[in-house]
Amino acid sequence: MHLGEDIDVDDFVICDYRVTTDLPMADAANAIAAEQSTGTWTDLSTTTSKIVDRYGARVLSIDGDLIRIAFPNEDFSIDIGGVPQILSVIAGNLFGLESVSKLRLEDVTFSKEILSMYKGPKFGVDGLRDLLGRPEKPLVGTIVKPKIGLSPKETANYVYEAGAGGLTNSKDDETLSNQKFCPIEDRTVAVAEALDRLESEGHRMMHAINVSTNGDKIVELAEKVQSWGAKELMVDVITCGFAAVQALAEDPSIKVPIHVHRTMHGALTRDPLHGISMLPITKLVRMCGGDALHIGTLGVGKMSGNPKGDLANLNACLDPVGGYRTVMPVCSGGVYPGMIGRMVQISGKNVQVQAGGGVSGHPGGVRKGAMAMCQAIDAAFQDIPVTEYAKDHTELHEAIVKWGYK
Numbered sequence: 001m002h003l004g005e006d007i008d009v010d011d012f013v014i015c016d017y018r019v020t021t022d023l024p025m026a027d028a029a030n031a032i033a034a035e036q037s038t039g040t041w042t043d044l045s046t047t048t049s050k051i052v053d054r055y056g057a058r059v060l061s062i063d064g065d066l067i068r069i070a071f072p073n074e075d076f077s078i079d080i081g082g083v084p085q086i087l088s089v090i091a092g093n094l095f096g097l098e099s100v101s102k103l104r105l106e107d108v109t110f111s112k113e114i115l116s117m118y119k120g121p122k123f124g125v126d127g128l129r130d131l132l133g134r135p136e137k138p139l140v141g142t143i144v145k146p147k148i149g150l151s152p153k154e155t156a157n158y159v160y161e162a163g164a165g166g167l168t169n170s171k172d173d174e175t176l177s178n179q180k181f182c183p184i185e186d187r188t189v190a191v192a193e194a195l196d197r198l199e200s201e202g203h204r205m206m207h208a209i210n211v212s213t214n215g216d217k218i219v220e221l222a223e224k225v226q227s228w229g230a231k232e233l234m235v236d237v238i239t240c241g242f243a244a245v246q247a248l249a250e251d252p253s254i255k256v257p258i259h260v261h262r263t264m265h266g267a268l269t270r271d272p273l274h275g276i277s278m279l280p281i282t283k284l285v286r287m288c289g290g291d292a293l294h295i296g297t298l299g300v301g302k303m304s305g306n307p308k309g310d311l312a313n314l315n316a317c318l319d320p321v322g323g324y325r326t327v328m329p330v331c332s333g334g335v336y337p338g339m340i341g342r343m344v345q346i347s348g349k350n351v352q353v354q355a356g357g358g359v360s361g362h363p364g365g366v367r368k369g370a371m372a373m374c375q376a377i378d379a380a381f382q383d384i385p386v387t388e389y390a391k392d393h394t395e396l397h398e399a400i401v402k403w404g405y406k
């Protein structure tokens with residue numbers, strides 16, 4: 001059902017919501033549009049038709065349980081509000097309204113005016129590929145495991161072994177910060193030495209140091225980590241906030257790429273009827289300047305998700321939008337070599353595939369685990385079935401014997 005007047009899409013931010021309600025859908029949609037713009041639960045002595053006409057959100061369409069609402073550009077702050085204010089409008093009070101039992105923000109399309117307020121990634125896919133000297137093949141990485149407990153020296157040794165096995169990327173895991181067993185300064189310095197050693201041996205690799213912390217400290221921490229030799233930073237976007245990603249990306253002192261992890265996203269994204277899908281999160285991360293972002297494993301790895309939804313996230317990283325650079329989509333979570341062929345078939349080559357357990361759980365250790373991952377990427381890149389390629393690649397064969405293939 002099309003309800004709204006014809007609008008100029010350049011003047012609005014348009015959101016798709018999935019709504020579960022006992023009310024007639026039109027009533028629920030109007031309640032949402034009102035609550036998120038010029039109305040509340042009752043009529044007001046202070047509002048005017050001029051205010052409602054100019055700033056009121058419009059219900060554009062209702063299609064089963066999907067409603068489309070358009071918010072005028074003018075509802076959004078021109079400078080200081082940032083993503084916190086955007087989220088208050090498109091994903092704020094509406095989740096708690098009594099009149100809807102469940103509600104999910106499925107997608108958002110930002111107008112050119114809003115997009116122009118954000119700069120997007122500084123590096124993105126091309127920048128990461130340039131830094132790594134890897135123009136075509138998928139990037140292939142690891143997450144240092146166990147996620148906590150290794151010392152700086154053990155972490156650096158893991159990174160070196162992973163690079164010696166051919167990996168292009170590695171990273172801290174989301175729970176590693178500055179614990180006593182692995183102080184961030186010592187870890188960053190030790191990892192930088194390992195990366196330099198690899199480079200002197202002819203292999204370029206980067207490792208993302210986790211700088212997730214309080215908002216008032218994150219840029220300062222990132223500057224320090226950079227001065228200790230970090231070649232990439234990692235930030236958890238849901239726990240730290242979009243504004244933290246933007247603060248890092250837009251600060252002129254930060255000169256390395258930002259790898260964006262999404263720990264805790266399942267609390268928002270997992271319920272198919274309630275919360276916020278990964279797609280709006282992906283779009284906001286790109287606006288805020290994330291260079292690489294975890295998008296799911298396309299229905300293949302350990303995290304819940306499905307190929308269609310994850311592919312939409314991947315496309316939101318790579319499709320032309322806002323004049324921004326593209327974001328490197330990262331497939332991570334329960335990945336092992338035998339599933340890479342299927343994953344890359346869905347994702348295409350512009351992807352970073354990474355594995356923690358799928359590298360360090362290899363029977364031959366980290367280096368052989370890294371080799372098996374690289375062999376699986378090579379097989380996928382050349383469109384050769386993984387079992388065929390494993391016939392004369394021992395490390396891949398051993399990985400398949402341990403974990404199988406899909």
Ligand code: 3PG
Nearest residue numbers: 332333334335355356357
């Ligand atoms: C991640 O950061 O994606 C996870 O720590 C992946 O770990 P895994 O490859 O061992 O599942």
